[in-house]
Every structure is written in structure tokens, then in C-alpha cells.
Amino acid sequence: MNATSSVSSPDEEKLKKHFKVTRFIMEAGVKLGMRSIPIATACTIYHKFFNEICFDDYDPYLVAMSAIYLAGKVEEQHLRTRDIINVCHRYLNPGSEPLEVDSKFWELRDSIVQCELLMLRLLNFRVSFQHPHKFLLHYLLSLKNWMNRHSWDRSPIATASWALLRDSYHSDLCLRYEAQHIAVAVLYFALQCYGVEVPSTDSAENQWWQVFSVDVTKIIINNVISDLIHVYTLDTEIL
Amino acid sequence: MDKDLVRQSLSYHGPTLLSLLRCEQHEHAGFKQLLGDLSKWPQYRKERNVNNVEIQHFIARKADLLFSLSWKSNTPENADSLEPSQGYSAVMPPLEQFMDVPNEEKKELFFRDVERGDVVIGKISSIRDFGFFVVLLAMGSGILRDITTLEINALCPVRDVPSQSSHGDPLSYYQIGDPIQAAVKDIDRYHEKLTLSLHKSALPTHMSSVKLGVITTDDMPDYYKQSAAMSVSNVNNYEAALRQSLAFSNPSTVESLLGKLGLSESNPPSLIRGLQRENFSDQDFAASLRKKQSSSWALKCVKLGVDYFKVGRHVDAMNEYNKALEIDAQNVEALVARGALYATKGSLNKAIHDFEVALENCPTHRNARKYLCQTLVERGGQLEEEDKLLNAESYYSKALTIDKTFTEAEEALNKLRLCKQKSLGKREKPDEKTNEKKIETSAEKLRKLLKEEKRKRKRRQRSSSSSSSSSDTSCSSDSSSYSNKKHKKKRQKRNSESSSQSKKYTSSAHTHKDSYSPPADTSASFLSHKSDVKTVLEESGRAACRRRASNESARYRSLSSSSLEIVESYGGRSEDSRDSYSSEKTQASTSKTCSEDKCTNSKSSRRVSTDSYFKNTKNRYDSSNQFQGQRYSNRKSESGSAERLSRSKNSRSLPLDLPHIQSTNQLENEKPHNGNTSVSKDLPGNLLNILSQIAEFEKEKGSRQQK
Incomplete structure (x- = not known):
């Protein structure tokens, strides 16, 4: 739980690079019509891979493409390599025509598949993850019933927390924190943003976030939130 | 920006957020509008956590996204409906x-x-x-x-x-x-x-x-x-209860809950500016890219196909078109090209279908329209010829609805309508019309019959000629292999003997056909019937005496024809036992005529004649050899043709089989003799000599046996 490690300049560069590539995964995922869970898996695979290995040894975009392909398999959302190649090629060469289906195309496809095998072996075939998404959605439903209907409807808490959760995959947050903690933190953050208070937080024996996860503490929540905010600062810096 | 939301957030976070918002969102048009209103509500609740300065900065920076109206509209109010949620998501205690x-x-x-x-x-x-x-x-x-x-x-x-x-x-x-x-x-x-x-x-x-x-x-x-x-x-803790629930491990939990909470996966929310859905071009999505790629791939195939088509490799062209349509089923160019190919190949209906699909996908495609009209008119013309006037009319009018300026269709349609009117006018006088029709149909029938007959005859001729040629060669090969004189002699002997034996049967009674039908090897059959030989020979001798007075020319003719019969029967016998009966018959006739011509005698002439004959057939030899190979492969058709062959043989040798009506036969034979001069020319005296040789041999043998 060394959440906020000392941010040195090469580390910051690395974070930026990863942010860029994961944003590429996200964008490709949206264009491929991927659901949130496969995208999250793809990002987790990507982060895990570069946790194990020196960044400069592999082309991050190829790794990202293979991660997307592998995540599609793991999360049972069938993705066609041709679509992945097309979308990624278009991203890397904006405005270009789609690749012709020739030997170059097939070589590219082969390299994705080869890279997928490499990743699988490197990750010891452990590519199935417990994501915070499911927890968050259940939390949201429970909270919704406890809150006043109108204040719930007024503030897009579900949308905001969902967006925050998806965006959290731009960093390796998913590797450093437990899924439930991330879910709680994201929900907490969303409520804070809209200034929404959960009823009877003061009078109740347990805080709502304590209910959802027994071992979560205010410190963890704050760490996750500050890490998340850091992700968004990268966003503005890169743009 | 949502005014109420901003207000709610401001009242929670206090005035520091407002100042932060002021400096972060000053460019945002919506915020400027709000700002005037916001300053009117200075009432803040209690000053809360100090540590949320970071959060306030964040809110200020992302305010345009956080408070955007589009996010708020994301929350639908269908979650209230009491759909059975059991199984899709965990139902938790409150x-x-x-x-x-x-x-x-x-x-x-x-x-x-x-x-x-x-x-x-x-x-x-x-x-x-x-x-x-x-x-x-x-x-x-x-x-x-x-x-x-x-x-x-x-x-x-x-x-x-x-x-x-x-x-x-x-x-x-x-x-x-x-x-x-x-x-x-x-x-x-x-x-x-x-x-x-x-x-x-x-x-x-x-x-x-x-x-x-x-x-x-x-x-x-x-x-x-x-x-x-x-x-x-x-x-008693939430997480344990959650994990206990079976529905929590349901793979579609997330989807179901997203629907309940009004979140959309197709347009996922994000606070990252680069990931805003509005910034993505629709053309960059997988589906449209794939479509583009497929259509260009398909076009490549079509081009290749057109090249094939130009060279005349229609099958290759069709393959390319089909491949193109497999890649991109809606490819207009491929459809038009394939339609054109169908049209040139005569499958007008398929062509019409392709053109129609092409026009559906691209209503402005000029070639598709043009080709479709032309094909429709052509198909209409076909139907008109088949007398399906109504269908033809519908095709013409279809062509016209597609292209009003297509004069060809208009003309055809007008003509057709005129025609129809005429026929309608005729129908008013029913008697005349039916009569006419009857006559017409009967005439047509006659014509049809004639045509059919002609076709049949042609076919028969073809088959008989081919089979005879093959038998010719088999004979010639036989004769060449039997170049040895001794062999030949034996063979001749056997032939004459067997034929004389069978002759007895044919001459005595045709009613016993069945009992001797299939002796494949005549020599064997001869052995088994040895006892009969004597009477056979006697009879043959008698018949010969009776015939001695017959006309010379008639004899010549019968000899030539029967020699031909021998030649043919060799082939027939060696190939199929079914033919044996007919060949026996013909041989019988041969032997009879041979015995008739006892006096002529030249031993070596047969060899010469076969040689010469061989020369004649030599050029046919190669082709017929091939033919024989084919014959073995399909016996069925072969036997059929053999039957036909034997039939024709029968008809030809029939007059010779019936010696007691010799006189009339002679008269009849006069005519075909003139007509068949080519046959007799082809088979000169040499053959006659062979036959006389056979006859002589037979005579010799017969006398020996008599002794």
C-alpha cells in the first residue's frame, strides 16, 4: 500500500506514457464497442505486464492491442482481430485509409497473437480479475434505496462514479488497491463532487462506507481519491 | 451546466469552490451565465472537511463535465418497475x-x-x-x-x-x-x-x-x-451477504445493474477530456472501418474478376465476384458485375435479381439500372416467345417503371399489347379461333414429331456407325493377329462349322430361340452339338442347291453384305455374349451363301483382302481404339448400342435368313444394291474370294465328314 510513491521525474514520464497507452486502450475499446469489464481487464493486463517487465523492451501499443484481444477472450466478449487492427491503425495513423488485407496485415495479426501468448506466459495465465465494477453497482443500488429519491435523481452519482471508476484504469490503481476499496472510494468521491450527503451519517453506528467494506478506512479512501485526481492532472498535462 | 447541481455542490463545499470555479471555468459560456445567479445565493452550510481542497480543485477543473446536462439526463425513471431482478443481481438487505x-x-x-x-x-x-x-x-x-x-x-x-x-x-x-x-x-x-x-x-x-x-x-x-x-x-456484514448471493457471480450482473441505474455501455461516461464521445469520429469506429475495408477488398476482387471476364475466363470471374460478395454482401459493383456475367451466360432471372439488389443498395447506380432494363426486356422477349404474354408484359412494364426513357421496353410493350388485343379480338369468334388453334397445334405437333424423328435417326446413325467402326477395327486386329495361315484355316473352319450348326437352328425354327441364345464361344457350342453337325450340313447343302439358280447380281450383293456381317459379328461376339445370337444368325446366312458359291476358290486371297481392308480401316484404328476403351468403361450404353447394332444387322440379313422367299428378296435386293454401291465398291472381289474360300473349306470338310 505504498499509494503515493515519491514522484520522481522518470517515474512521472512512465506514468504519462502509460496514461497515453491506456487512454488508447479505452478509446479503442469504445470504438470496438467493448463493455466496461473487458476494457478494465485489458487495462489490468497491460499494467500487470509492464509491472513485470522493462518498459522499453516492448512496443506498448502492440502490448495494448494484444491486451484488448486477450481481454475479449477472458471476459467472453468476442472481438475480431481485424477490427482491433483497423481501429488501432486508424488511431495511430489518424485519417488514414484502412489497411489492405495483404501480407502486411497478416503479419500484424500474427504479431498480436504472438504477443498475446507471451503475455499469458508472463502473467502465469492468471488473467482473470475481480473488478470493482460489480461491487460499485451493488453499492449504488443499496444507496439509492436509502437516499431520498429526488436528491438521487438530481445528482448523477451513478454516472459520475462509473466514469471515475473507468478512468481509474489509466493508472495501475487497480493493482494497488482492493476492488471493494476502489469502489467505495469512487462512490465517496462522486458524492463529494455533488455535495450529496448520505442520510443519518452522523447518527448511525456505522458509516455507509464502513458497511460496504469492513476493512476500508478513511485514509485508504483519501489515498485512492488523490491518486485518481493525479490521473486527471496527467490528462490535462498531456492535452 | 446544471444550475441546481452547481448550487448543491457549492452549498456543500463553500465559497472556496466558487472562487476556484471562477478561475477554472471562466471560458465556459454556460458557467458565465450561471455566475450571475450563483452570486445571489451566498448561503453556505457549515464549513466542512479541510482536506477536500484537492477535491475542490478537481471539481473546479472538471465542472463542465461533472455538471453537464447530458449526464443528468442519463438517469431514466424505469428502475421503479417491479421486474423480477432475482438471479441477475444480488438483492441486498437495506x-x-x-x-x-x-x-x-x-x-x-x-x-x-x-x-x-x-x-x-x-x-x-x-x-x-x-x-x-x-x-x-x-x-x-x-x-x-x-x-x-x-x-x-x-x-x-x-x-x-x-x-x-x-x-x-x-x-x-x-x-x-x-x-x-x-x-x-x-x-x-x-x-x-x-x-x-x-x-x-x-x-x-x-x-x-x-x-x-x-x-x-x-x-x-x-x-x-x-x-x-x-x-x-x-x-451480518454487507460484503459477506453480497458474496453469499448466487446472483453476484452471474456474469450478466453488471449489465443488468447498469440498466437499472440508467448507465449506458455504448456511450460510457468519462471525465478524461480525450475520451469524450463527441470527440470520436463515427468513421473511426470498428464497424465503419470494417465496412470500408471490406468494400475496398471486394472491389479488388471485382476488378480481378472483370479482368478474367475480359479474357473469357468466366468461371474464374464468377469465383471472384462471389468472393467479393462474400466479403461484402452489399457490394454494388460486385452485384452488377455478377449480374452482367449471369446475363451473358443466359441466366436472366439470376441477373435480374442481382441487378435489383444492387439498385436497392444504390438506387442511383446507372449501370445497374441500364443493365436491369435491358435484361428485363430480354427476359420479356423470351417469355413472349414462350407465349407467356402476361408475364412478358409485367417484365416490360417493370423495365419501364425503372427507366421511363427506355424506349426499347416501351416499343416492346406496345407491340405486345397490340398482339394481345388482336388475340383478344380473335377470342370473340371462338369457333374460328379454336379451329385455327387446332390446325396450328396439329401442324405444330407434326413438325415436332418430324423433328424428333430426324433427331432420333441422326442419333441412331451416329451410334451404329461408331459401333460398326469399332467392330471393324476389332476384326482387323483379329485378322492381323491371325496372320498365320494355319491359324486362319482353323479359324475359318471353326467359323464355318459353328455357323452351319447355328444355321440349322435358324432355318429350322425360330421358335427355339431361347434354348440356344447365349453360347459365347461358338466352338464350344459346336462341340456340345457335334451330333447335329451332319444334318446341319446336309440341310445347308440342300439350301445351296435350291439357290443355285439365283441371279448373279443378287448373289453378289448378298455376299458383300454378309461378308460385312461377318466382319461385324466378330466384334460383337468378342465383346458381349448378348450379341451371340444375332451373330450366329448372320453367320448362318453367310455360311449359306458361301456354300452356294462352291466353285470359286482361291486360298490366299483372304489374306490379301484382309490386308487391304486393314489399310482401309487403319486410319480409323486409333480413334476407335480409344472408343473401345470407353466402351468398356460404360457397358450399359455399349450393350444398348450393340443391341441396336444387331437389330440393324438383322434387318439387313433378314432376306437371306429366309431362303424360301428368295425370289422376292432378289427383287428387293436389286434396289439397295444400286444404292449401296459404295459398300460393294469398298468390298471388292477379294472379299468375295474369301467367302468362296470359306465355302470351299466347308465343302471340303463336309465331304470329309460324310466319308
Whole structure:
């Protein structure tokens, strides 16, 4: 739980690079019509891979493409390599025509598949993850019933927390924190943003976030939130 | 930006956020508008956590996204419907049960949040004249709260109880302790009093399917059951309960819950500026890229196909077109190209279909339109020829509807209509018309018959000539292999003997056909019938005497024809036992004519003749060899042709088979002799010599046996 490690300049560069590539995964995922869970898996695979290995040894975009392909398999959302190649090629060469289906195309496809095998072996075939998404959605439903209907409807808490959760995959947050903690933190953050208070937080024996996860503490929540905010600062810096 | 949201957030975070917003969002047009209003509400609640400065900075920076109206509109109000959620997502006990919120506060919050139209579930606690009281147990819709322990009483007045029967007190239907599902009709929040109704009209429209009235314990809401179960079991934390639920591990949990919470996966929210859906071009999405790629790939195939087509490799071209359509089923160019290929190949209907699909996909395609019109008119013309005028008309008019300026179709249509009018006019005089038709049809029939006959004849000729040629070669090869004189002699002997033997049968009685039909090897059959030989020879001798006076030319003719018969029968016998009967017959005739010509005698002539014959057939030899190979491969057709062959042979040798009508035969033979001069020319005296040689041999043998 060394959440906020000392941010040195090469580390910051690395974070930026990863942010860029994961944003590429996200964008490709949206264009491929991927659901949130496969995208999250793809990002987790990507982060895990570069946790194990020196960044400069592999082309991050190829790794990202293979991660997307592998995540599609793991999360049972069938993705066609041709679509992945097309979308990624278009991203890397904006405005270009789609690749012709020739030997170059097939070589590219082969390299994705080869890279997928490499990743699988490197990750010891452990590519199935417990994501915070499911927890968050259940939390949201429970909270919704406890809150006043109108204040719930007024503030897009579900949308905001969902967006925050998806965006959290731009960093390796998913590797450093437990899924439930991330879910709680994201929900907490969303409520804070809209200034929404959960009823009877003061009078109740347990805080709502304590209910959802027994071992979560205010410190963890704050760490996750500050890490998340850091992700968004990268966003503005890169743009 | 959503004004209310900003206000809510500002009142929570205090004035620091407002100043931050001012400096971060000063470029945002919507915020500037808001700013004037916002400054009018200086009332902030308590100053809260100090540590959320970071969060405030964040809010300020992302305010345009966080407070955007599009996010708010994402929340639909369909979550209220009571769809069976069991199995798709875990149903959890209410949150306040875990939070241990004091009962007073729960009650207060319940009366704050309950609304008209909500469904409540309770037990009847007492029945009075004016209605009955219900103690609430659970909520059926809206806010699913833990109200079991709150002891909230609600009144359901008589006027809100529907009568169960035509007479009597509606309340008599209910008893104390009955679980009741009812709709909230009225709320007195200040006095904390509820009025219920059992009328459907009290429900909101989207919940009108909910059953009101007495329910069973099975109908209790799932969350209530969970809550009850939890208070019994020792599982008392949220996560454990969540993990216990089977539905939590359902793979479609996320999807189901996203739908309930009004989140969309197709347009996922994000606070990253680079990931805003509006920034993505629709052309960059996988589907459109694939479509583009496929169409260019398909076009490449079509181009290749057109190249093939130009060279004349129609099959290759068709393959390319089909491949193109497999890659991109809607490819207009491929459809038009394939249609054109179909049209040139004569499959007009297929061509029309392709053109039509192409036009559907691209109504402005000029070539597709042009080709379709042309093909339609052509098909119409075909139908017109087939006398299907109505169909033809529909094709013409279709062509015209597609292209009004297509004069060809118009002309054809006009012509057709004229034609139809004429025929309609004719129909008015039915007798004439039917007569005409009859004549026409009979004439047509005749023509058809004639045509058919002609075709048949042609075919027969072809087959007989081919089979005869093959038998010719088999004969020539035979003769060449039997170049040795001795062999030849033996062979001749055998031939003559067997033939003379069979001759007896043919001459004596045709009725016994069956008994001697299939001796494949005549020599063998001869051996078995040895005893008969004597009489056979005698008979043959008698017949020969009778014939001696016959015309010379007739004899010549019969000899030539019968020699031909020998030649043919060799082939026939060696190939198929079925032919043996007919060959025997012909041989019989041969032997008879041979015996007739006893005097002529030249031993070596046969060799010469066969040689010469061989020369004649030599050029045919190669081709017929091939033919023989084919013959073995398909016996069926071969035997058929052999039959036909034997038939033709029979007809030719028939007059010779019947010696007692020799005189008439002679007369008849005169004519074919002139006609068949080519045959006799082809078979000069040499053959005659052979036959006489055979005859002589036979005579010699016969005399020997007589001795």
C-alpha cells in the first residue's frame, strides 16, 4: 500500500506514457464497442505486464492491442482481430485509409497473437480479475434505496462514479488497491463532487462506507481519491 | 451546466469552490451565465472537511463535465418497475440495517421519502366500520427500506376497498393478520399518517400491473426476505451477504445493474477530456472501418474478376465476384458485375435479381439500372416467345417503371399489347379461333414429331456407325493377329462349322430361340452339338442347291453384305455374349451363301483382302481404339448400342435368313444394291474370294465328314 510513491521525474514520464497507452486502450475499446469489464481487464493486463517487465523492451501499443484481444477472450466478449487492427491503425495513423488485407496485415495479426501468448506466459495465465465494477453497482443500488429519491435523481452519482471508476484504469490503481476499496472510494468521491450527503451519517453506528467494506478506512479512501485526481492532472498535462 | 447541481455542490463545499470555479471555468459560456445567479445565493452550510481542497480543485477543473446536462439526463425513471431482478443481481438487505440507524430517524426518513403511489406491504391489525388498519412490513416499490420494526400504522378506508361481490360488506372479505399489498394514497408527513388504497387507480401508470389486495408470504419482496434471513443467520456484514448471493457471480450482473441505474455501455461516461464521445469520429469506429475495408477488398476482387471476364475466363470471374460478395454482401459493383456475367451466360432471372439488389443498395447506380432494363426486356422477349404474354408484359412494364426513357421496353410493350388485343379480338369468334388453334397445334405437333424423328435417326446413325467402326477395327486386329495361315484355316473352319450348326437352328425354327441364345464361344457350342453337325450340313447343302439358280447380281450383293456381317459379328461376339445370337444368325446366312458359291476358290486371297481392308480401316484404328476403351468403361450404353447394332444387322440379313422367299428378296435386293454401291465398291472381289474360300473349306470338310 505504498499509494503515493515519491514522484520522481522518470517515474512521472512512465506514468504519462502509460496514461497515453491506456487512454488508447479505452478509446479503442469504445470504438470496438467493448463493455466496461473487458476494457478494465485489458487495462489490468497491460499494467500487470509492464509491472513485470522493462518498459522499453516492448512496443506498448502492440502490448495494448494484444491486451484488448486477450481481454475479449477472458471476459467472453468476442472481438475480431481485424477490427482491433483497423481501429488501432486508424488511431495511430489518424485519417488514414484502412489497411489492405495483404501480407502486411497478416503479419500484424500474427504479431498480436504472438504477443498475446507471451503475455499469458508472463502473467502465469492468471488473467482473470475481480473488478470493482460489480461491487460499485451493488453499492449504488443499496444507496439509492436509502437516499431520498429526488436528491438521487438530481445528482448523477451513478454516472459520475462509473466514469471515475473507468478512468481509474489509466493508472495501475487497480493493482494497488482492493476492488471493494476502489469502489467505495469512487462512490465517496462522486458524492463529494455533488455535495450529496448520505442520510443519518452522523447518527448511525456505522458509516455507509464502513458497511460496504469492513476493512476500508478513511485514509485508504483519501489515498485512492488523490491518486485518481493525479490521473486527471496527467490528462490535462498531456492535452 | 446544471444550475441546481452547481448550487448543491457549492452549498456543500463553500465559497472556496466558487472562487476556484471562477478561475477554472471562466471560458465556459454556460458557467458565465450561471455566475450571475450563483452570486445571489451566498448561503453556505457549515464549513466542512479541510482536506477536500484537492477535491475542490478537481471539481473546479472538471465542472463542465461533472455538471453537464447530458449526464443528468442519463438517469431514466424505469428502475421503479417491479421486474423480477432475482438471479441477475444480488438483492441486498437495506443499507440502514447494516448502518444501525436509530428507529426514530428511520421513521422520520421514511415519512420524508415515501410518496403517493408507492406500494406498501403490511398486515391487517384491526378492522373497523370505516376501514381497516395495516401495520407496514415492507415496501413493494420506490424506496426499499427496512420498516418492519418501525410499527407504522396506515389506514385503508372502506371507500378504497373494492367490493369483492355484488352485495355485502367489502370489508367482510378481509381478516386480521392478512398480508395486504396496497398503494399509498395520501401522506400526512407532519402527523406521520398514511392512507392506503386497494384501487388500481392509486398506482402510477407504469406499475398498473401490480396486484393489490391480499397476498401470500411468497409474494413478499426479496429484500424483505433477505433482511429477515439475515437477522436470523449470523452473517451480518454487507460484503459477506453480497458474496453469499448466487446472483453476484452471474456474469450478466453488471449489465443488468447498469440498466437499472440508467448507465449506458455504448456511450460510457468519462471525465478524461480525450475520451469524450463527441470527440470520436463515427468513421473511426470498428464497424465503419470494417465496412470500408471490406468494400475496398471486394472491389479488388471485382476488378480481378472483370479482368478474367475480359479474357473469357468466366468461371474464374464468377469465383471472384462471389468472393467479393462474400466479403461484402452489399457490394454494388460486385452485384452488377455478377449480374452482367449471369446475363451473358443466359441466366436472366439470376441477373435480374442481382441487378435489383444492387439498385436497392444504390438506387442511383446507372449501370445497374441500364443493365436491369435491358435484361428485363430480354427476359420479356423470351417469355413472349414462350407465349407467356402476361408475364412478358409485367417484365416490360417493370423495365419501364425503372427507366421511363427506355424506349426499347416501351416499343416492346406496345407491340405486345397490340398482339394481345388482336388475340383478344380473335377470342370473340371462338369457333374460328379454336379451329385455327387446332390446325396450328396439329401442324405444330407434326413438325415436332418430324423433328424428333430426324433427331432420333441422326442419333441412331451416329451410334451404329461408331459401333460398326469399332467392330471393324476389332476384326482387323483379329485378322492381323491371325496372320498365320494355319491359324486362319482353323479359324475359318471353326467359323464355318459353328455357323452351319447355328444355321440349322435358324432355318429350322425360330421358335427355339431361347434354348440356344447365349453360347459365347461358338466352338464350344459346336462341340456340345457335334451330333447335329451332319444334318446341319446336309440341310445347308440342300439350301445351296435350291439357290443355285439365283441371279448373279443378287448373289453378289448378298455376299458383300454378309461378308460385312461377318466382319461385324466378330466384334460383337468378342465383346458381349448378348450379341451371340444375332451373330450366329448372320453367320448362318453367310455360311449359306458361301456354300452356294462352291466353285470359286482361291486360298490366299483372304489374306490379301484382309490386308487391304486393314489399310482401309487403319486410319480409323486409333480413334476407335480409344472408343473401345470407353466402351468398356460404360457397358450399359455399349450393350444398348450393340443391341441396336444387331437389330440393324438383322434387318439387313433378314432376306437371306429366309431362303424360301428368295425370289422376292432378289427383287428387293436389286434396289439397295444400286444404292449401296459404295459398300460393294469398298468390298471388292477379294472379299468375295474369301467367302468362296470359306465355302470351299466347308465343302471340303463336309465331304470329309460324310466319308
